[in-house]
Amino acid sequence: MPSLKEIKQRINSVTSTRQVTSAMKMVSAAKLQKTQQWILNARPYSDELDKILLSLASRTLRDEHPLLKKIDEEDVKSVAIIVVTADKGLCGAFNMNIIRKAEEVIRKNKGKKIELICVGKKGKKYFEKKGHTIREEYINFFNKLEFEHSRDIMNIVTTSFLKGKYDKTIIIFNEFKSAIQQNIVEKQLLPLSEFEESDEKFLASYLFEPEESKLLDELIKKHLDVQIWRVLLESSSAEQGARMIAMDAATDSAGEMIADLTLEYNHKRQDNITKEIIEVSSAAEAL
Amino acid sequence: MSNNKSPKKLLLKITTPKGIFLEKKVDEVVIPGSAGYFGVMYGHTAFLTSITSGSLEIYSGEKKDTYIIHNGFSEVNFDEVRILTETIEKPEDIDKKRAIQAKERAKKRLKEKKSEINFRRAEFALKRAIARLEVAHE
Structure with missing residues (x-):
C-alpha cells in the first residue's frame, strides 16, 4: 500500500500533467483555426489557376506535354512516394495511420524502384529505421508553414520527374474532415491525371505571351505548387485536430485519475485517524 | 485613349495563395510581363501572360500605387485584369x-x-x- 505522502505526490503530478494537456489542447485549437483560415484563403487562387490551366490544357494535345502524358501501370518502373506526417507525436494514431498506408502502397509497388520523400519528422524516423531510400526530407517546418516550402517540394518533384527519374509520383496525407475525423488520402501527383479534357473554350481568342506550351508548363508547376500547399495545410489541420482530441481525452482521464486518487487518499487518511483513535482508546482502557 | 472626362474603369483583382490581396476599379495598370512591361486600360485585347519580378503600378485618378510582384500570371479581358501571384509586397515593407x-x-x-x-x-x-x-x- 502506498503511504499518504506517496498518494499526495501522485495527485500533484497528475494535476500538473492535466494542466499541460489542457494547455496543449487550447494551443491546437488556436492553430487549427489559423490553418483552416489559410485553406479558405487559398481557395480563390487555386480555383482561378485551375480554370486557366484547364482551358489552356484542353487546347493542347494531352500526349504532347510530359507532365500530362498518361502512363500505363505496366510501364511504371520507378515511383516516388511523398509521405506527409507530423513533426511531433501526441496526436493519437495520426502518424501511424499514414505510415501504415505508406507501407501498404510500398507493398503494392513491389518490384519497382521506390524512393520516399518524407515530409514531417515522424515518417522520416520510421522509414529511416526500416532502411528505405529517403531521397528528400522536409522536417520541422510545420510550426512556421510558408508557401516556399511547397514550392521547394514541387521543384524537386517536377525536376526529377522531367528528368525521367520517376515514372509516377504519389502523395499520401491526412485530409482534414472535421476535428474528430481525418481521412487518409493517396493521390497521384504526376503525371497530372485528375483533370479531364474540358469543352471550355473561354481562352479561344486570347493572345499568349510567352507561347502556349511555355505558359502551360508554368501553369502546371503553379498548379502542383498549390496542390502541395493545400496538402500541407490539410495535413497540418488534421494534425491539430487529432492532437486536440487526443489531449482532450488525456485531460479527461487525468481528471478521472485525480478523482480516484483523491478518494483513495481520503480513505487512507480516514483509516489512519480511526487507527489512531483505537490506539488511544485501547491505551486508555489498559490504564 | 479618348479624352473623355470619365474614362471607363477597369476591374483589377489580385489573388495570392493567402487570399484576395486587392480588388478594385482602376484607370490603368502597368504589369511586368515576362516579355516586358505592358500597360492595360479599359478595352484591352484578351491576353494571357506570365509575370516576372518587377514593380506593378496602379493608376486611379490622380493616385499612383506601386507594389513589388514576383512571378505569376495575368489574365486581361476587356474590362478586367486578374493577377495571380505568390508574392506581392508594398514598397514600404x-x-x-x-x-x-x-x-x-x-x-x-x-x-x-x-x-x-x-x-x-x-x-x-x-x-x-x-x-x-x-x-x-x-
Missing part, C-alpha cells in the same frame, strides 16, 4: 538591407554553379532582390 544581402548571396551562389535546382533558386532570388531594390530606391 521592403527591408533594403536584407534585399542587398540577398542580392550578394544570390550572386555568389550563381557563381558556384552547384546543382541545377540551386542555380534556378539563386537566379530567382537575384531577380527578386533586384526588383525590390529598384522600387526601394525611389
Whole structure:
C-alpha cells in the first residue's frame, strides 16, 4: 500500500500533467483555426489557376506535354512516394495511420524502384529505421508553414520527374474532415491525371505571351505548387485536430485519475485517524 | 485613349495563395510581363501572360500605387485584369538591407554553379532582390 505522502505526490503530478494537456489542447485549437483560415484563403487562387490551366490544357494535345502524358501501370518502373506526417507525436494514431498506408502502397509497388520523400519528422524516423531510400526530407517546418516550402517540394518533384527519374509520383496525407475525423488520402501527383479534357473554350481568342506550351508548363508547376500547399495545410489541420482530441481525452482521464486518487487518499487518511483513535482508546482502557 | 472626362474603369483583382490581396476599379495598370512591361486600360485585347519580378503600378485618378510582384500570371479581358501571384509586397515593407544581402548571396551562389535546382533558386532570388531594390530606391 502506498503511504499518504506517496498518494499526495501522485495527485500533484497528475494535476500538473492535466494542466499541460489542457494547455496543449487550447494551443491546437488556436492553430487549427489559423490553418483552416489559410485553406479558405487559398481557395480563390487555386480555383482561378485551375480554370486557366484547364482551358489552356484542353487546347493542347494531352500526349504532347510530359507532365500530362498518361502512363500505363505496366510501364511504371520507378515511383516516388511523398509521405506527409507530423513533426511531433501526441496526436493519437495520426502518424501511424499514414505510415501504415505508406507501407501498404510500398507493398503494392513491389518490384519497382521506390524512393520516399518524407515530409514531417515522424515518417522520416520510421522509414529511416526500416532502411528505405529517403531521397528528400522536409522536417520541422510545420510550426512556421510558408508557401516556399511547397514550392521547394514541387521543384524537386517536377525536376526529377522531367528528368525521367520517376515514372509516377504519389502523395499520401491526412485530409482534414472535421476535428474528430481525418481521412487518409493517396493521390497521384504526376503525371497530372485528375483533370479531364474540358469543352471550355473561354481562352479561344486570347493572345499568349510567352507561347502556349511555355505558359502551360508554368501553369502546371503553379498548379502542383498549390496542390502541395493545400496538402500541407490539410495535413497540418488534421494534425491539430487529432492532437486536440487526443489531449482532450488525456485531460479527461487525468481528471478521472485525480478523482480516484483523491478518494483513495481520503480513505487512507480516514483509516489512519480511526487507527489512531483505537490506539488511544485501547491505551486508555489498559490504564 | 479618348479624352473623355470619365474614362471607363477597369476591374483589377489580385489573388495570392493567402487570399484576395486587392480588388478594385482602376484607370490603368502597368504589369511586368515576362516579355516586358505592358500597360492595360479599359478595352484591352484578351491576353494571357506570365509575370516576372518587377514593380506593378496602379493608376486611379490622380493616385499612383506601386507594389513589388514576383512571378505569376495575368489574365486581361476587356474590362478586367486578374493577377495571380505568390508574392506581392508594398514598397514600404521592403527591408533594403536584407534585399542587398540577398542580392550578394544570390550572386555568389550563381557563381558556384552547384546543382541545377540551386542555380534556378539563386537566379530567382537575384531577380527578386533586384526588383525590390529598384522600387526601394525611389
